[in-house]
Amino acid sequence: MNGTVETKDFQPIERLAIIGIGLIGASIALGARKRGLARHIAIADRSPTNLARAEELGLGDSYHAGADAAVKDADLVICCVPVGASGDVAREIARGLMPGAIVSDVGSVKGSVVAQMAPHLPKSVHFIPGHPVAGTEFSGPDAGLPDLFVKRWCILTPPDDVDESAKERLIGFWTALGAMVECMSAEHHDLVLAITSHVPHLIAYNIVGTADDLEAVTESEVMKFSAGGFRDFTRIAASDPTMWRDVFLNNREAVIEVLGRFTEDLIALQRAIRWGEGDKLFDLFTRTRAIRRGIIDLGQETEAPDFGRGGER
Numbered sequence: 308m309n310g311t312v313e314t315k316d317f318q319p320i321e322r323l324a325i326i327g328i329g330l331i332g333a334s335i336a337l338g339a340r341k342r343g344l345a346r347h348i349a350i351a352d353r354s355p356t357n358l359a360r361a362e363e364l365g366l367g368d369s370y371h372a373g374a375d376a377a378v379k380d381a382d383l384v385i386c387c388v389p390v391g392a393s394g395d396v397a398r399e400i401a402r403g404l405m406p407g408a409i410v411s412d413v414g415s416v417k418g419s420v421v422a423q424m425a426p427h428l429p430k431s432v433h434f435i436p437g438h439p440v441a442g443t444e445f446s447g448p449d450a451g452l453p454d455l456f457v458k459r460w461c462i463l464t465p466p467d468d469v470d471e472s473a474k475e476r477l478i479g480f481w482t483a484l485g486a487m488v489e490c491m492s493a494e495h496h497d498l499v500l501a502i503t504s505h506v507p508h509l510i511a512y513n514i515v516g517t518a519d520d521l522e523a524v525t526e527s528e529v530m531k532f533s534a535g536g537f538r539d540f541t542r543i544a545a546s547d548p549t550m551w552r553d554v555f556l557n558n559r560e561a562v563i564e565v566l567g568r569f570t571e572d573l574i575a576l577q578r579a580i581r582w583g584e585g586d587k588l589f590d591l592f593t594r595t596r597a598i599r600r601g602i603i604d605l606g607q608e609t610e611a612p613d614f615g616r617g618g619e620r
């Protein structure tokens with residue numbers, strides 16, 4: 308099932324429903340509008356403040372307090388809420404969905420989203436979960452960026468019996484947003500993302516928390532003299548608490564598995580430092596530098612990420 312997908316001409320969606328208009332929902336709305344990918348964008352959010360802000364920003368064509376009203380007559384529905392709220396959304400939209408509609412999501416965890424949503428969705432719709440691997444530490448409708456997904460991966464985890472034309476349609480949508488699409492199983496996704504995204508966030512939250520605890524001992528010097536490396540961790544550790552609580556609670560098994568490996572490797576480094584095994588440290592740091600340079604060569608990273616708003620906000 309694995310494979311990268313090429314761009315094709317895209318016939319616009321008649322009605323796109325976005326449930327949850329935060330960073331990712333707003334980025335989809337802006338990206339779709341910029342590229343003419345949907346004739347009507349219906350937006351729902353359970354937060355009256357975020358819904359009103361989305362309307363002020365003109366992110367859609369209609370605004371709905373209830374997700375069930377937004378999905379009426381929609382041919383593509385994308386659920387963009389924290390993964391822990393996916394089941395609630397599926398329950399709410401189930402009866403309003405049009406037969407033949409494609410229902411997808413953007414959650415950072417896939418197995419749990421499938422378990423939460425699938426039981427509520429009617430058999431007459433095509434449920435194809437997704438995850439754009441692109442984001443920032445900001446949240447809410449103001450954080451949306453029309454080019455957030457350009458040259459970024461979007462992973463789809465279609466069921467084995469997926470309707471091929473529905474899958475192609477969703478691939479076409481993400482490709483038209485500028486993303487590169489790859490398909491895999493939900494289980495594999497959750498293991499890969501545990502090491503590439505979830506555990507790195509946990510490490511950032513932990514190191515910033517430890518530094519903050521040391522603050523009392525060192526009387527402000529930790530924060531005052533924090534150099535570039537630590538500042539990079541503080542960016543990641545500023546990410547949305549609700550979203551990340553839900554990620555860890557919904558990808559427990561894979562995160563615990565990866566954390567076990569990580570802890571063993573950290574202890575090995577501790578031993579190498581204690582016993583003065585400089586070769587071991589040097590070899591590892593040489594290997595990891597090559598990995599970073601490989602990522603840059605692949606064009607997946609720039610030295611200084613700038614999401615089109617002139618750097619830091």
Ligand SMILES: NC(=O)c1ccc[n+]([C@@H]2O[C@H](COP(=O)([O-])OP(=O)(O)OC[C@H]3O[C@@H](n4cnc5c(N)ncnc54)[C@H](O)[C@@H]3O)[C@@H](O)[C@H]2O)c1
Nearest residue numbers: 327329330331352353354388389390414415442443446447
């Ligand atoms: N932030 C990232 O970098 C990133 C990247 C890729 C995927 N994701 C995934 O995208 C999803 C959304 O993340 P985000 O960063 O856009 O979050 P966000 O906090 O910016 O937006 C979430 C929105 O969902 C709304 N919401 C919550 N529960 C709801 C419900 N039951 N019904 C309707 N609306 C509801 C909130 O009011 C909010 O407006 C998450 O599942 C996250 O895992 C995030």
Ligand SMILES: O=C(O)C(=O)C[C@]1(C(=O)O)C=C[C@@H](O)C=C1
Nearest residue numbers: 415439440441442443444503504
């Ligand atoms: O750049 C960032 O701020 C991110 O953390 C984005 C990031 C990631 O870990 O790469 C975070 C979570 C998402 O599920 C996808 C992308």
